[in-house]
Amino acid sequence: MRKEEIKKEVISLIADTLEIEKENINEKSNLVSDLDVESLDLVGLVVAFEDKYNVEIPDSEIKNLQTVEDIISFIEKNV
Amino acid sequence: MYKLYIEKDVTTKELFYKVINDLGIKDSLIYNEYGKPYFENSNLFFNMSSSGCYTVLAISNKEVGVDIERITMNDSVIDRICTDEEKKIIKNADDFTIMWTKKESYVKWLGIGLSYGLKNVDTLKIKGFKVIKKDDYYISVYEN
Numbered sequence: 001m002r003k004e005e006i007k008k009e010v011i012s013l014i015a016d017t018l019e020i021e022k023e024n025i026n027e028k029s030n031l032v033s034d035l036d037v038e039s040l041d042l043v044g045l046v047v048a049f050e051d052k053y054n055v056e057i058p059d060s061e062i063k064n065l066q067t068v069e070d071i072i073s074f075i076e077k078n079v
Numbered sequence: 080m081y082k083l084y085i086e087k088d089v090t091t092k093e094l095f096y097k098v099i100n101d102l103g104i105k106d107s108l109i110y111n112e113y114g115k116p117y118f119e120n121s122n123l124f125f126n127m128s129s130s131g132c133y134t135v136l137a138i139s140n141k142e143v144g145v146d147i148e149r150i151t152m153n154d155s156v157i158d159r160i161c162t163d164e165e166k167k168i169i170k171n172a173d174d175f176t177i178m179w180t181k182k183e184s185y186v187k188w189l190g191i192g193l194s195y196g197l198k199n200v201d202t203l204k205i206k207g208f209k210v211i212k213k214d215d216y217y218i219s220v221y222e223n
Contacts, residue, residue, distance in 0.1 A: 038130065039183055039193060040148065043156045059196035063113065 006075050009052070010068060017041070017048050027069040045071075053079045081139035081222050085147075085213060091127045094134045098125075102138070115190040126187050128218075135218055143222040144188025146180040150215045160197035168203075173217070180219035181208045188221045 007027065015022040018041055031037040037045070042065075046057050049071065055078050057065075065071055086094050099106075107119040117124065125138040128147045137145040152172040160182060161169065169175050182197040185205060189195055202208070209220040 039146075040151070040153060040156070040179060043159060043193065043197070044153055047155050047159055060194050062193045 003072065003076060006072050006079075007068075010049075010072050010075065013048055013052060014045065014068065014071075017045050025068060027067070027072065029068045030066060031068070032066070049075065055079050081137045081141075081143050081220060083145070083211070083218070083220060084136045084138075085218070086134050087132050089134050091129055091134050091136075094136050095125075095127060098136055098138065111190050113190060113192050113194060115187070115192070124222075126184075128183070128187075130216060133213065133216055137220050137222070139222050141222045142188055142190075143220065144184040144186070145218065145220045146183035146187060147213075147216055147218045148176050148180050148183075150176045150217065152176075162198060162201055162203070164203055165201070176217045177210055177219070178202055180217050181205075181210070181221070184208065184219040184221040188223065 011022055011025045014025055018035065018037065025035065029035055031042065042062065046062060050057055053075055065074065084094060084098055104121055106121045108116045109119045110116050123138055123140060124142050125136060126143050126145045127136045128145050130147045131149045133147055135145055135147045137143045150172050152175050157166060157169065165178060169178060181202045182200040185200045186192050186195045186197065207221060207223065211218045
């Protein structure tokens with residue numbers, strides 16, 4: 001998958017899961033400090049990405065997913 | 080023994096400094112590899128959490144973890160975080176929120192956070208959680 005395509009999908013999925021506007025999300029957005037993602041949201045996002053991309057995101061990987069870019073990179077490498 | 084501070088409409092930073100000023104604690108913070116803060120020299124431990132309008136801080140002479148969550152239900156995460164036995168006892172949003180906050184308080188007590196894997200926290204086997212209801216929120220505290 002092309003990075004641009006993944007980026008678009010990731011931002012849409014975050015927007016849908018967190019019920020926020022896509023326009024407020026970009027690659028540099030930090031999940032916690034910019035998007036106010038709390039732990040429960042984060043686990044919800046991880047499950048949503050696993051379902052969409054049929055990929056396993058280990059618990060040990062969650063701490064590395066700090067920005068939208070981190071999620072895009074993870075999917076690029078693992079899907 | 081922990082003391083729990085529950086405040087409305089304050090940030091975690093504001094509550095933290097208010098409490099340590101009130102208690103006269105003058106100490107620096109250090110962080111473990113997962114980002115959990117500790118006092119550098121004091122023999123006290125603390126942990127914080129926020130949800131919606133509430134922020135909580137637990138301070139103790141023992142390691143402590145605290146979590147607050149507004150009562151909610153999130154079916155999509157149950158398979159990821161619950162054991163088969165735990166799934167059987169979740170009948171409503173109250174059950175889910177209590178279980179979530181117990182698991183979170185435990186991994187925060189460990190100082191590892193979500194990386195530990197919430198399914199590895201079997202709330203039916205681990206004893207000693209203190210659960211408090213405040214308005215439409217649940218707070219769990221774990222210390223040991």
